[in-house]
Amino acid sequence: MATDAALDQQEFRKALATFTTGVTIITGMAPDGTPVGVTANSFNSVSLDPPLVLWSLAKSSRSLAAFDASPYWAVHILSADQDALSNRFAKSGADKFVDLPVETGAGGAPLLAGCAARLQCKTTFKYEGGDHIIFVGEVVGLDRSGVPPLVFHGGKYAVATAKTDALAFSDGAVYDAESSFTENFSGYLLARAHFQFYSQLRAHIEGAGLSDSEYFVLSVLIIKEGRSIASLNALFSYTGHAITPALVAQLAAKGLVRTDGAGVDALCYLTADGRTTTVRLIVAAKAVEADMMAKFGEWETVSLKNLLKQFILHTDPGLAHPWSA
């Protein structure tokens, strides 16, 4: 590692990007009553007693005069779904507050809604910091919502989740890393997570007298009817489940599906009974999901869904989609 008086600015930015942060919007009120607000990830805590926090504002910022003149400002720690709000306050120029519901905080600083936490502050120190001014303020009021916070990680908006090193089950079963490739193998983790979820749902599917394959057919017909047996089969072939005329005939015999045409080109529709049965199973599936996610945690659920979507997108071999096929 070479030290270098003429530090490469791009390299400096890249190194800084490895430090993950939350995302905040800092708001204030200019003496003339104009609200100001900027997106900042340079926020951090300083002191517990007195309660102090800091953030840095570019000397070139249009909002500098307002924050310089008015001692009160509010830090909004953004929630995971506030990336659009972050983008809005990251741009300079236009009225950032248009159509936003705001409350009035200490010293007139506008308070935005839907954040993970809000800290109302009064400037204690303003410090020189190169091309930025460091604002240190005492926290005079705060609130918290419990919603998962937005994260800025590797130059992108992100979500975070608690770290787990090993699968240590409550019954004391511990994986022996020497004996197998299993525990840390992505394929095992995906399969186990899927089947662990699905096994709860299967109780309802079996209760309705259906096989997994039959449930799959119903679950996509309720999204879009009039699919051919061939297209249903194409949709599910990657799961290892074959959708055949015989399978659809079973569903027809149960009074759940009707067909139009013959062989694999026959088009499939739900009967009224089929629709009722499917809606009931979807309600049961949502209940299973709600129960599982309550055990798993709200923050973790946001992260899991996010990550599974990423995985599905990045490793998609070109599979058909249930909502477009």
Added chain:
Amino acid sequence: MATDAALDQQEFRKALATFTTGVTIITGMAPDGTPVGVTANSFNSVSLDPPLVLWSLAKSSRSLAAFDASPYWAVHILSADQDALSNRFAKSGADKFVDLPVETGAGGAPLLAGCAARLQCKTTFKYEGGDHIIFVGEVVGLDRSGVPPLVFHGGKYAVATAKTDALAFSDGAVYDAESSFTENFSGYLLARAHFQFYSQLRAHIEGAGLSDSEYFVLSVLIIKEGRSIASLNALFSYTGHAITPALVAQLAAKGLVRTDGAGVDALCYLTADGRTTTVRLIVAAKAVEADMMAKFGEWETVSLKNLLKQFILHTDPGLAHPWSA
């Protein structure tokens, strides 16, 4: 939101915990040559030109005298697997550097290995910050490793991954949120991710003339042999795959498994051929994983595995474990 001059310190801590950060270790060298180091998540960037960063050190810290006396210090932005190192430097007292390989940085500050990034700095300003001192330093050297960084989120070590709002596929297929519960349903995402992965592996399994159920049996026998058919069935019942004497007889007929005993109590062992076939499939599975994870990204893979483990642990209904059954 009430403002309150006597701010509740626990509430202040909880509000601060919603702001996610990376984790750093700051090291320095006392004038007597003793290395010092502290874990800090109060690090942040300040200025690009000149390149300035800051962090805060408690006035009560044993290391304050050293950082106060020596102008050089090094910021280590920790990698995702350095939580133990973070814990080591978060405690006061003992020799934190014992058995650690270190290089010597600018001004004698020790440089630790294995970090996401390292910034060598020289103090520019020391500022008053309540019960902390704010150190602002100019970055005089840096390096980066490309490994995923450690995150501190909600009071715990965490990993983060880029945020995705919608499943927008490259072929233009976009989910219609009005038509179905599918796209954002955890069960769908888990199933799709699992089967998308597994379908790549299935090509190899079918190439070896095996069904999914047969592969499942082989994959756990190579971890531990001498399992009964009943125990194999118990292990896989949550997947919807039944492990029966007939299935095991098929594997025996293929020369891959031999049994000892009769019925569901028969104990199962791999033959030499069975072992070879299974090892080949495991190698293929690892190759599928490596290929998928290369598409998905290293940071994301760490996060995905972490999150699936969390999910499996938190929603485990008490399933048998392949490595302990």
